[in-house]
Amino acid sequence: MINLREVSETNDMISKENLDVRTITMGISLLDTIDSDINKLNENIYNKIYNSAKDLVATGDTISKYYGIPIVNKRISVTPIGLIGSSACHTIDDFVSIAKTLDRVAKDVGVNFIGGYSALVAKGMTPAEELLIRSIPKALSSTERVMSSVNVGSTKTGINMDAVRLMGDVIKETAELTKENDSLGCTKLVVLCNAPDDNPFMAGAFHGVTEADRIINVGVSGPGVVKMALEKVRGENFEVLCETIKKTAFKITRVGQLVAQEASRRLGVPFGIIDLSLAPTPAVGDSVADILCEIGLEHAGAPGTTAALALLNDQVKKGGVMASSYVGGLSGAFIPVSEDQGMIDAVEAGALTIEKLEAMTCVCSVGLDMIAIPGDTPNTSIAGIIADEMAIGMVNQKTTAVRVIPVIGKGVGENVEFGGLLGHAPIMSVNNFACDKFVNRGGRIPAPIHSFKN
């Protein structure tokens, strides 16, 4: 029988330590909506998504009430539009019309984001996929809830450097088109290596072609819970530290598993995976950087940060995998800058640089995330940053990503405010030595030797 102490522990996690289910994301395949007529395609897409997800938000709210746990976001991911629009889209505006359809249906079913305005071009781009990529700036500047991602590399295929170079331009153009709002468009665009097909977290969520027609994926969070648990073991050795993180991750993930199964049952949609990521928010006490400090660093970015993050990421996974039948997505610790008050503090204190963040991405669950950089950063330098991050992912067989925001009209030392969950950020300096001759070579970087496992 459950006792008072256990009940109090759970409710303290929820009310005092920001434990929540970060997102229920419904993956929806759009393969059966494909048509060569753009108007018919848009109509099919709207109907498929609306009919699949019309009860998603209400169901999430009901589950939230049943268990007394906040379910912060209800979201949708769809099959990459680079595939879905390949027959019907002949111009940038054709693709943008699909983005607008996605935006409209997202609003009509009440989800806050819809992911999948995406192209998977790890080895090469079809003409349609290249067109989609070129349409991203216009699509993101004319919609609110659409999220875009481009997978430009993988351990198996190497890195598509033509796409990397193109993304340097696309990110900059997106920034230009949304400069009235501090280049907000770039917060909705991520470049990935080894992108998973079942990620529930934005901006990189899309519904992979390996997936079923519809699927429920759930992302749990809870950096504050881990932080509070670690406060109780200050000064203890690494074994105690790791055990504490593991046990806490287990408890957090079990809640996600419960919510996922319940959502799956109520919606009549199969359960896909739990993504057991520690995802920070700008709220006080909901920070991954604070965990690193609790582990023993003065600030995130201090010597020892990469090691501390490595053990955190690993223990989160170890605790989480036993708590759920199916773990997937990104799973680990996210280290976005603008969405994490502890990270922002570290940057402002001069403790954290892009170079150190890059090292941290070798051991965290994703990559360079929500980093504001000067608006005059050359396109080729942005491509260079992407290439570096993709190389880390390719060689280490992990997902990596780049979501940088070149804030037009602003420079190092200034601040940018995105609002809400996206937070605010000090603009960080970028190494200003050139890499244009490197990124302009064209072609692709071959897959690494350890990819040949057949």
Next chain:
Amino acid sequence: MSKTIITVVGKDTVGIIAKVCTYLADNSINIEDISQTIVQGFFNMMMIVDMSLCSKQFGDVADELAKMGDDIGVIIKCQKEEIFEKMHRV
């Protein structure tokens, strides 16, 4: 039918249990177990209840109890037992 856990947390005052129990009785909700502690004037109570005979929707009961808590000056939560079972039992 799964059990429901009702928790009451807040500053101790006269009649907290009476008010909650009256509401439960009025709505045919059976109390199966009660445990409580008071530490330094801070009231912490948990009830395990069976709502299978209650005619109201779960969400409505949760809202009404929360509202009653606001009136008394304590926090009353009404949650399905599974969230605690899942978290604390392997």
